[in-house]
Each structure stands twice: as C-alpha cells, then as structure tokens.
Amino acid sequence: MDLTELQEIAHKERTNSKPTRIRCCMAAGCLSSGAVAVKESLEKTKAEIGLTDKVEVRSVGCMGLCCQAPLVQVDRSEVQGFIPLLYEKVTPEIVSSIVAELQGDEIKVQKGDLNQPFFTKQLPIVLENSGKVDPERIESYIAADGYQALYHVLRDRTPTEVVDDITRSGLRGRGGAGYPTGVKWATVAKAKGDAYGAHSERKFVICNADEGDPGAFMDRSVLESDPHRVLEGMAIAAYSVGANQGYIYIRAEYPIAINRLQIAIRQAQRLGLLGSNIFDSPFDFKIDIRIGAGAYVCGEETALMASIEGKRGTPHPRPPYPAESGLWGFPTLINNVETYANVPWIIRKGADVFASIGTEKSKGTKVFALAGKIKNTGIIEVPMGTTLRQIVEEMGGGVPDGGTAKAVQTGGPSGGCIPASAFDSAVDYESLTQLGSMMGSGGMIVMDESSNMVDVARFFMEFCMDESCGKCIPCRVGTVQLYKLLTKISEGKASFADLELLEELCDMVKHTSLCGLGQSAPNPVFSTLRYFRDEYLTLIK
Structure with missing residues (x-):
C-alpha cells in the first residue's frame, strides 16, 4: 500500500456515491430502538419505487441525539442548496413518507432541527466522522482522509518529531487524570525495553476502552462509529514510542464495539495498514483485542495490565510507572479511546491549530x-472552556417538562456533584477540580430538584463498594463503612457524631487507599457535603 493506492480507494469511494444519501444510525442506542427494521424498510422501499441507482442507504455510527433514536439523515448532492434533513424516532411505518418527500410529494413528516444548539455549539474533532462514515467499511474511512496522517508520519516524520507535535498541541489524557500526552509519549520513547534483565527493546501500546462510569458511553460511541480512527491513532503512537504490539482492552458489555473493532483490524491488515512494513516502511505494528469481564477497577492502568497478562485485575503501587515497567515488565504506553482518536486530526491539521482551541491549560x-x-x-463534543450552563441548559435543553436543574455530576464515581449556582463555571481540568469534581472520562449526569443528594452520594458509594478489588483495607473496608453511614443518614437514624465520623472516614479512605478507585470514592460525599450539607443536617435533625 502506498499513497497512490490510498488515494485511488478514496477517489473510487467518493465517485461511487449516489446523488441522494440516506444515513441510518446503527449505533447501540438506535439499534436498541429498532434501527435495523428502519434500514431494511428504507432499502426495500427505494427498490420498490426504482430509486436504487439514485439513492444510497448507508449504515453509520452515532449521530449524537440518542434521545430521539432511531435517527435518519438525508443528504442530496444533486439539489443545489439542499439542507440536510434529520428525521427523529423513525419507524418502518413512516419510511414511505420520507422517500415520498424525496420525490417532491407534499407529505409532512416531523423532522429534527439541525440548527438547534445541541448541534451548532459542537466542534467535532474526535467525532468528525461519527454519523458520516460506515464503521464497517474501511473504504468509507479512507474517503474521509483516513490513514493519511499515518502515511505522512511514516514517510515524512521522525518519531521524535511526532512526539514534539503531540507535546506542542497540548493534548492531555482524556481518560480522567489529564496527564500531558506528549510527556507520557516522550517518557516511553526514551525508556529501554529491559524486562526482568532481558535487555530487549520491546514496548507495548495499550488502548484503555474499559469504560465503566455509570452514565458514560463516550468511548463506546467512538468505537462503534469510527473504529479505524482509534487504530490509526494507536499506530502513530506506536511508531512514536518504538512499539510493535498494541492491545485494545475493552469490556465485554460492548459487543457492537468489539465486533466493529474486529472487522476494522481485519480490513486494515488486508490492506497492509496494520502488520509488517506498513506503507512500505520498516515499521511493523500489530493490534489484538483483550475483552474484560466488567471489573470497574480494571480501568486503572496497573490493574488493566494485570488482566491482559491473565492475572487477577488488581492494582499495584507506583512507581515503577507503566512507561518504565508496564506490561510483562516492558515499557508501556496507555491512553484511552478519545486520546488516540485526537491524534490523526492533530497530525493532519497541525499541533498549533489544536492548541488554539480551548483554554490556556x-x-x-x-x-x-x-x-x-x-x-x-x-x-x-465541545471546546474546552465551554460552561456547564451552555452544556446543560442550551445544548442539553434543560430539565424536561419545565423542571429545574439542581446539580450535575461529572467524572463518574470519582467525580463530584456541582450545584446549579456554579453552572457558569468553565468545563476544563482546573475549573472542575476547584469545584470539587473532575473531568473524568466525560460522563455528565444531570439531577433535578427531586434528587436527594444524600441518596446520590450513597448510590455512588455503593458502586465503589461493589467494585472494590479488595486488595487494600482502606478501600475494601472503608467503602463498606461509608455506605453504612450514608444509609443510616438517609434513613434518618444518624446523629451528628455519625456525620463527623463520615467526614473523618472519607479523609482516611482518600489518603490511604492504594489506587484511584479508593482514593476518589469519597469525592461524591465531599462534594455533596460541600454544596448540599443542609440535606444531611435535615435528615439528621
């Protein structure tokens, strides 16, 4: 495979496109709402009325507005000035009306508004292909400039230059901690692959797709919608740090994402975009999938590596860090799905362009x-620095039925609950930390006035208690005792001494637990005590 062949595939895919394209969302949310029957009905209807040569029905990934699933969008290149049409909650029964509208019939079908803030305030980088390309066809990704970045990296850039680009872009890890990606890549690139005295230069690249936060489905959406983007990002990372083997660690609860990843890997191998001598260069890179059994703690990088090695998924103290001694003792680069998905865009558009988006840090x-x-x-997908109010009230449309938002929980069980009074705060790593929460992987759960914040804290503590691996006593025992105290308060049986004990125990668990699960488990309690202490006091009194 060379650049000419890549361009020929892209040209053929673009020129074979029909004048009218009907995009049918086939991500998990739409599939669970009947998207398969909708697509079959679209294919059948266009054939019955003789539109096979003019209309293409394309399976695509997530279009974003999951509450209106199944979603169908119509694009018409042959009609000058045609504005794409979005159809919401499509059923097989209204498919004939959609096709009739394409033929100019005066049949009114309810449509979605592509000019609403939910769409207009987004800036798609990671999601630039989501809802547009067919995730099960590599040709569709190549036609969207796929694998161009990998080609130019292998042919025109040294590994050091690529690491410098990622560093200059200011990209930080999107898995939650926000560690500078370029610094991590540089550390792995400089490390010597010396495992157990073997003096081997072997290194590994891992994609953490073990997304387990309640209410979080960002990584699943990216993998279901644009899997080749993640593979390309991993390949660029591997070239930059000197690795030849990659692993994608993904939870078994994501069968659609797993299936599409398997298809994407086979397709990339068939075209020589994974494997040996990629783009006729000396670079070899192979990717394998490892499926996790759903343990939340395996989102922690040392536990994840233990699971890949076939051991029980429990964390171990650091140092040594994975960048120095990771998988089987070799230097290992670990980033999450969204981090890798940013990489091809940064290489194609430029590090300085990426750095111009967002806030200073x-x-x-x-x-x-x-x-x-x-x-x-x-x-x-929004620029860093967008306010919570813009996200919740404008893009999210606020609380249904005229309700009032009370708080938003960010960062999953590791995060905190931010009150409505702080909704004008910017969403970036520093601002959320100051508010007592964190970015996390990107889950946002909105609560209205009916939510009892003590029960919210209790729910997340129960989650952490159940998911604790049990290796260290502060987390194994501490989360149980915290859950019991929160239950006692919730049932109106607690005293002020219990509240004092709750705060002391939270501090102990935070500062003495082995890994991030235990260290962050008290965060929902801390944040609800900080902003909604009166609800605790009312229950105690």
Whole structure:
C-alpha cells in the first residue's frame, strides 16, 4: 500500500456515491430502538419505487441525539442548496413518507432541527466522522482522509518529531487524570525495553476502552462509529514510542464495539495498514483485542495490565510507572479511546491549530455523554472552556417538562456533584477540580430538584463498594463503612457524631487507599457535603 493506492480507494469511494444519501444510525442506542427494521424498510422501499441507482442507504455510527433514536439523515448532492434533513424516532411505518418527500410529494413528516444548539455549539474533532462514515467499511474511512496522517508520519516524520507535535498541541489524557500526552509519549520513547534483565527493546501500546462510569458511553460511541480512527491513532503512537504490539482492552458489555473493532483490524491488515512494513516502511505494528469481564477497577492502568497478562485485575503501587515497567515488565504506553482518536486530526491539521482551541491549560475539545434529568440525552463534543450552563441548559435543553436543574455530576464515581449556582463555571481540568469534581472520562449526569443528594452520594458509594478489588483495607473496608453511614443518614437514624465520623472516614479512605478507585470514592460525599450539607443536617435533625 502506498499513497497512490490510498488515494485511488478514496477517489473510487467518493465517485461511487449516489446523488441522494440516506444515513441510518446503527449505533447501540438506535439499534436498541429498532434501527435495523428502519434500514431494511428504507432499502426495500427505494427498490420498490426504482430509486436504487439514485439513492444510497448507508449504515453509520452515532449521530449524537440518542434521545430521539432511531435517527435518519438525508443528504442530496444533486439539489443545489439542499439542507440536510434529520428525521427523529423513525419507524418502518413512516419510511414511505420520507422517500415520498424525496420525490417532491407534499407529505409532512416531523423532522429534527439541525440548527438547534445541541448541534451548532459542537466542534467535532474526535467525532468528525461519527454519523458520516460506515464503521464497517474501511473504504468509507479512507474517503474521509483516513490513514493519511499515518502515511505522512511514516514517510515524512521522525518519531521524535511526532512526539514534539503531540507535546506542542497540548493534548492531555482524556481518560480522567489529564496527564500531558506528549510527556507520557516522550517518557516511553526514551525508556529501554529491559524486562526482568532481558535487555530487549520491546514496548507495548495499550488502548484503555474499559469504560465503566455509570452514565458514560463516550468511548463506546467512538468505537462503534469510527473504529479505524482509534487504530490509526494507536499506530502513530506506536511508531512514536518504538512499539510493535498494541492491545485494545475493552469490556465485554460492548459487543457492537468489539465486533466493529474486529472487522476494522481485519480490513486494515488486508490492506497492509496494520502488520509488517506498513506503507512500505520498516515499521511493523500489530493490534489484538483483550475483552474484560466488567471489573470497574480494571480501568486503572496497573490493574488493566494485570488482566491482559491473565492475572487477577488488581492494582499495584507506583512507581515503577507503566512507561518504565508496564506490561510483562516492558515499557508501556496507555491512553484511552478519545486520546488516540485526537491524534490523526492533530497530525493532519497541525499541533498549533489544536492548541488554539480551548483554554490556556486545557487544549482542544472534550466529548461528553449527557444523561439523567435532561431533555437532550446523547453525545456531544465541545471546546474546552465551554460552561456547564451552555452544556446543560442550551445544548442539553434543560430539565424536561419545565423542571429545574439542581446539580450535575461529572467524572463518574470519582467525580463530584456541582450545584446549579456554579453552572457558569468553565468545563476544563482546573475549573472542575476547584469545584470539587473532575473531568473524568466525560460522563455528565444531570439531577433535578427531586434528587436527594444524600441518596446520590450513597448510590455512588455503593458502586465503589461493589467494585472494590479488595486488595487494600482502606478501600475494601472503608467503602463498606461509608455506605453504612450514608444509609443510616438517609434513613434518618444518624446523629451528628455519625456525620463527623463520615467526614473523618472519607479523609482516611482518600489518603490511604492504594489506587484511584479508593482514593476518589469519597469525592461524591465531599462534594455533596460541600454544596448540599443542609440535606444531611435535615435528615439528621
């Protein structure tokens, strides 16, 4: 495979496109709402009325507005000035009306508004292909400039130059901690692959797709919609740090994403975009999938590596860090799905362009999953620095039925609950930390006035208690005792001494637990005590 062949595939895919394209969302949310029957009905209807040569029905990934699934969008290149049409909650029964409208018949079908803030305030980088390319056809990705970045990296750039680009872009890890990606890549690139005295130069690249936060589905959406983008990002990372083997660690609860990844890997291998001598260069890179059994703690990088090695998924103290001694003792680069998905765009558009987006310390965009008591549930991507109010009230449409938002929980069980009074705060790493929460992987759960914040804290503590691996006593025992105290308060049986004990125990668990799960488990309690202490006091009194 060379650049000419890549361009020929892209040209053929573009020229074979029909004048009218009907995009049918086949991501998990739409599939669960009947998208397969909708697509079959579209194919059948266009054939019956003789539109096979003029209309293409394309399976695509997530279009974002999951609350209106199944979604169908119509694009018409032959009609000058045609504005794409979005159809919401499509059923097989209304497919004939959609096709009739394409033929100019005066049949009114309810449509979605592509000019609403949910769409117009987004800046797609990671999601630039989502809802557009067919995730099960590599040709569709190549036609969207796929694998161009990998080609130019292998042919025109040294590994050091690529690492410098990622560093200059200001990209930070999107898995939650926000560690500078370029610094991590540089550390792995400089490390010597010396495992157990073997003096081997072997290194590994891992994609952490073990997304387990309640209400979070960003990584799943990216993998279901644009899997080749993640493979390309991993290949660029591997070239930059000197690795030849990659692993994608993904939870078994994501069967659609797993299937599409398997298809994408086979397709890339067939075209020589994975494997040996990629783009006729000396670079070899192979990717394998490892499926996790759903343990939340395996999102922690040392536990994840233990699971890949076939061991029980429990964390171990650091140092040594994975960049120095990771998988089987070799230097290992670990980033999450969204981090890798940013890489091809940065290489194609330029590090300085990416760095111009966002805030001074939080560059680029962030993908969020909106869930809870909010009108527009789904996936969005916004520039860093966008306020919570813009996300919740404008893009999210606020609370349904005229309700009032009370708080938004960010960062999953590791995050905190931010009150409505702080909704004018910017969404970036520093601002969320100051508010007592964190960015996390990107889940946002909105709560209205009916939410009891003590029960919210209790729910997340129960989650952490159940998911604790049990290796260290502060987390194994501490989360149980915290859950019991929160239950006692919730039932109105607690005293002020219990509240004092709750705060002391939270501090102990935070500062003495082995890994991030235990260290962050008290965060929802801390944040609800900080902003909604009166609800605790009312229950105690």
